[in-house]
Amino acid sequence: MRFLSKRLMHGSLLLVAVSVFSFLLLELAPGDFFEEMRLNPQISTQNLLVLRHRYGMDRSRLVRYARWVQSLVKGDLGFSFSYNSPVAPLLAIRARNTLLLTTTAMLAAWVLALPLGVWVAAKPGAWLDRLASGATSVLLSVPELLLALVLLLVAVRTGLFPTGGMVSPQFGELRFLYQARDLAWHLFLPVTILLLGLLPALMRHVRAAMSEVLGSPFIRSLHGHGLSEQRILFRHALPAAANPLISLFGLSVATLLSASLLVEIIMSWPGLGPLLLEAILARDLYLVIGAIMISTVFLVIGNFLADALLYICDPRIRVE
C-alpha cells in the first residue's frame, strides 16, 4: 500500500505543479480577455476598468491564484469570461465526451494489440510478422492529423459515416437501443483514427516484450511438457511479459490525450479539444487552465490505474 499512496502523492503534486506552472505562464503573458475588448471602440476605458475590477483582474497574481484555489475548492474552477459562467459545468460535459472517446479508443487499441502482438511474436519472420511490421512502420510515420484528414475525406465521399458531431439531430427522440447505435456510428471514425495512431506503437512493444520472454528457458520446458501453443502464449508467456506493457499503458495515456485533442477538433467531437481551442482564441484564460487541469487529472488517473495494475500483477512491488 505504501507504493500506491506514494504514487498518489506524486500525482497530486503533479496537479499542483501544473496549476502553478499555468499561472506562471499567465504572469509572463501580455494581454488578457479585456485587452481584446480594448480594441472595440464601443467600450469605454472606464467600463473596462470597472470590468477588470469586478473580475479581480487588477489584483496581483498571487491574490488571483489564491482566489482560483478558493474557487477550485468551491467546485467552480474559476470563471469563464466568454461564457459568463463558472468553468466547472462547462468542462464537465466536455470531459465526459472526451472520456467516452478516449476510453473506447484505449480499450479497442489494447484488445487488438495484445493478441496481434502475441501472434506476431510467436512466429518471427512469418508472413504475418512481416506484414505487420511493414504496416506498423507505415502507420507510425503517418501523423494523426493527416490520418484524420484522409479518413474524413473517405467519410465525405462515401457518406457511410458522419463527418462530425457526436449524435444525430433527432437523437433525443430515439429509443435507447437506437441511441446507442447512433452514438456508436458517430464514434466509429474518431476511434478509428485514434486506434490507427495508437496501435502500431503498442504492437511493436507487445511484440518486443513477448519475443524476449519467448526466448527464455521456461517456455522451452513448457513445450517439452506438451502444453498447447495457445496456452503457453496467453497463459504463461503473456503474464511474464506484462510488466513493461503495463508501464506502457501509463505512458500511452498522455499520447492518447494529445491525439484526441486534435482528432476532436478535426472531427468536431464536442470534447475538450474544440473548447480549449475556442478558449485560446478568445483568450479566456481560466477556461484554458481548467481544460489543462482536467486533462492532467485524466493523466494522473490513468497513471494511477497503471500503477495499481502493476501492484496487482507484480508481486515484487507488493513485497517491497
Add this chain to the structure above:
Amino acid sequence: MNRRFYFRFGLLLLALFHGVVLCAGFFAPYDFSAQNREAPFARPTQVHFLDARGHFHLRPFVYRCLDGSASCETERSQACPIRFLASTVPDRLGGNSSWHFFRVDSPGQMFLMGTDSLGRDQFSRFLYGGRITLLAGWLAASLSLVLGAFIGSIAGFYGKAWDQVLMRGSELFLALPWLYLLFAVRAFLPLQITPAKAFLLVVAVIGFVGWARPARLVRGVVLSAKERNYVLAARGFGASEFYLLRRHILPQVFGLLLTQAALLVPQFVLAEVTLSFLGLGVGEPAPSWGNLLASLQQYHVLASYWWMYLPALALIPLFMGYQLLADALQERTKVVVV
C-alpha cells in the same frame, strides 16, 4: 541488405524533399502569393503527351481554354508546351526567380496541385510553405537540443540541488500530454501578430516545450561520463570544470543528440503544421504546410475539392523518411525512446 537499404532510402527521400523545398524559387513555377482570380479552386492541370489527333509529342503540353475559362473541351482550347529549365521574364503571375525548372508558355497555366480559393498555385505554395515549416522544425529542434544539452549537462555535472530542481521540472514537461502543453504555452501569448513574428513565436514555443527528453538523456550520459577514469585524471591535472565539460564530456553526447534530432525534427514539423492548421501559428499570406491544410476545416472545401488534400498526401513521404532515419539511428545507438 535490408537495414542499410532502408536507411539509405530514407536519407535519399529526405535529401530530395529538403533539396526541392530549399530551392523553392527554382522548382515552383509561380510566386506563392500570385493570385489568379479567374481560376479559384482550379483542378490540377492535366499534362498531355498525345494531342487531339493522337500524335505523340516528346515535349509535354497543357491545354488552355481560348475563352479563358477554367475547363472546356479540347477543340476549343490551345495547346501550350511546357519548357524545362526555362529562363523567363516574370509574367502576370510573377515569380521572383527568372530561372524555373518548368514553365508553361503564356497564356497557358499549369497548376500541378490545383489552386486554392484565391486561385493561388498550390504546388508553389507547398514548396514555399515547406521552407517555412521545415525551417521552423529545424530551428525549434536545435533550440530544444541546445537547451536540453545545457540543462542536462548542468544537472548531470553539478548534481545535488541543481539536479533535483531541473529533473523535477523536466518530469513535469514529460508527463503532460504534449499537445496540451504546446497549447498551454501558446495560449498565453499574443494572437494577432505578423507572420514573421508568428514564425519566431512558434519556433520559440515548440523549442521551449521540447527540451525535457534530450535534457534527461544528456544528463544520463554526463553522469556516467564524469566518473570515467580519464575525466578524473584530467581533473587531477587541474583542468577547470568548463574545460572538462567541453573537452571530455560533451563530445560523448554528440551521437545521442543526432538521434534525438532525427526524432525531434519531424515531431516539431508536425507541431508547426498542427499549430498553423488550427490558426495558432504562421498566418496568411505567408504559406506554411499547416495553413495550406487549414482550408480543409471548411466543409464545402472538403466535399468538393479533393485536390486540396494533395499537400497532406505529399507530406507522408517526408514523415516516412524521418521514420526510417530515426529507426536506423536508434538501432545503432541503442537508445530506446517510447
